[in-house]
Amino acid sequence: MISQILRRAACCAAIAVGVAGAASAQTESGGLYVQGGYSWLNFEANNTGYEVDTNAITARVGLQMTPMFGIEADLSAGIDDGDFDFDSDEDDLDFDDNNDGDFTDIINVSGDLGLDFMAAAYARAVFPVADRFEISARAGYAYAEVNANAVTPGGNQFTIAEDAEDGFTAGAGVTFDITENLELRADYTWYGFDEVDVTGTTVALGLKF
DSSP states (O other): OOOHHHHHHHHHHHHHHHHHHHHHHHHHHEEEEEEEEEEEEEETTTOOOOEEEEEEEEEEEEEEEEETTEEEEEEEEEEOEEEEEEEEHHHHHSOOOSSSSSSEEEEEEEEEEEEEEEEEEEEEEEESSSSSSSEEEEEEEEEEEEEEEEEETTEEEEOOOOOOEEEEEEEEEEHHHHSSSEEEEEEEEEEEEEHHHHHEEEEEEEEEO
């Protein structure tokens, strides 16, 4: 009977030590965190040279699984549209903008591009360089929905794109621990979509649990 009690006590002690060790490891590695901030995004259409800048708000949730490895997901929503101009001929646009019967006229078209939303999931490696400062690198996959509209000098409005894009994404960042649970982070991220390359800079304030 005594030996059974001792064995059970030893098992309970071992479990307690294991739980305490796991909790300690999670605290040291960072555990769960949430972040929110502002993103500046640059869209560049492949093989055209046309670029559009737009802004978004970004929310992020992550789990630091070890001191040097974690996983996270971002969700960004556009807060304004980026303006752009391009030259095209009426034949490409498939209408006679000035009603002169000549579809070879070159016209300057003004447009805007908006980000509906962009979601991405990452694996992230972290490299501490000081007590409160660390650098990181991440890679993953992203999905975005965008819309682009334009208007000609003659007042004709048309949709250029109402598209969904997906592709690989990668980036790097720096993080500063303001307090034990509050952090400030800045990231530079590249998104390799099929029809457009996107680069973004995000500054976010985060809370670690």
